[in-house]
Amino acid sequence: MATRPLILISNDDGVQAQGIGVLTRLMTLLGDVYVVAPDSARSGASCAITPIIPVRLKQIQSRGPQIFSCTGTPVDCVKLALEKVVPRQPDLVVSGINHGDNASVSLHYSGTVGVILEACMKGVPAIAFSLRTRQQRCDFSPYEDTILEVARYVLENGLPQDVCLNVNFPQVERLAGVRVCRQARGNWHQEWLETDERGAYCLTGNFENLEPEADDTDYWALDHDMAAITPMQLDMTYYPQIDVLKTLQK
């Protein structure tokens, strides 16, 4: 019998979130599962790491999927899992299912996406799953087939070096389709709500899709009730500017 794939799962909503529970159940259909996730919500953690302060790891389930909670960030979870928890390099890392979308520039703030960038740096194919919702309890059943299909695709075909997948779902009863997309240009504005205390502000904000007419973006797909699959790369270099800037060389 062939070895079952080893799959590592993390998220930024915390190990108790509904979304990671659904993802864990689905991934056990495809392989042997380890979960290493933050002990509480770390929304907006991006690729943050924890310097200086010790990070604590605690096993909370040892039958079926091995589940660990961690006091660190989502990226800490991946780093710890790969070095201290899993018996070998996983075949796949999946992240989510995040409660809230990570499309357009919002991916820069996302701990869910931080998980897959870290896995990608370590050479493990990785997929982030996020749902456009503001609810803590959701019906994830409309997305289960697509999640399994994308995960199976990556297990079978791999991904190019330094590339990972960012998958976003709209909140619908039935997906209108699945699109492979690019990241939309976007911006958040009116981001601060004044509190009663002078000089204290709460983060909020309205998102604006800066290219609403473009039909090849992740945001457009979500707006049209379709799942958006966006291939992402670790390399953030903007190559066309290298020659332009050479006037600064010495």
Add this chain to the structure above:
Amino acid sequence: MATRPLILISNDDGVQAQGIGVLTRLMTLLGDVYVVAPDSARSGASCAITPIIPVRLKQIQSRGPQIFSCTGTPVDCVKLALEKVVPRQPDLVVSGINHGDNASVSLHYSGTVGVILEACMKGVPAIAFSLRTRQQRCDFSPYEDTILEVARYVLENGLPQDVCLNVNFPQVERLAGVRVCRQARGNWHQEWLETDERGAYCLTGNFENLEPEADDTDYWALDHDMAAITPMQLDMTYYPQIDVLKTLQK
């Protein structure tokens, strides 16, 4: 008389760090300066934001450069500064000078780089400056001319939409040159030091340049005593994979 440029400064080492003091002194040569920076070190904060908890802003200097300390992350500082502090959209945002380099994949963890990605999203030209050092007190004088030159260049020429600059310096008495670079492929390994307590680990690690022979990377420039200027983009889409993945479309 023409209006002096408005320059916003932030960092991730905190408002009291030596590097931001040097940068503030240099930028006052070029324009009117506002500093909005974290009240203490936020190393490894990446593009993290602070949801739910209120973020507090406090003015600590009102003569000469206006200086504010903030309880939030580096990205929170930029968001707050742009919406609540500066009198108009700045002409330039600068970040640093970070104590520690942010070359290769380390830029993903960097709050210093988080600052410029946020400014870039908001349409403000932005430059991050970092020094490869482990010292809290450094001699920044070998880099002052290059910092001024790069800042002047961006004030005069701007940058393309959604593009910012990541500048790294080696710790040397005299720079061997200035190179315009791409981001090196790299990886951190052996990242966790076990503490006395079972299940508690401290983040450390060794960096490996995965393409040490390539002479066009940021890491190569630093290794050869040269400053590295790397143009970065907000768009993380890996375009070549879009067509490949279309088998997943529905």
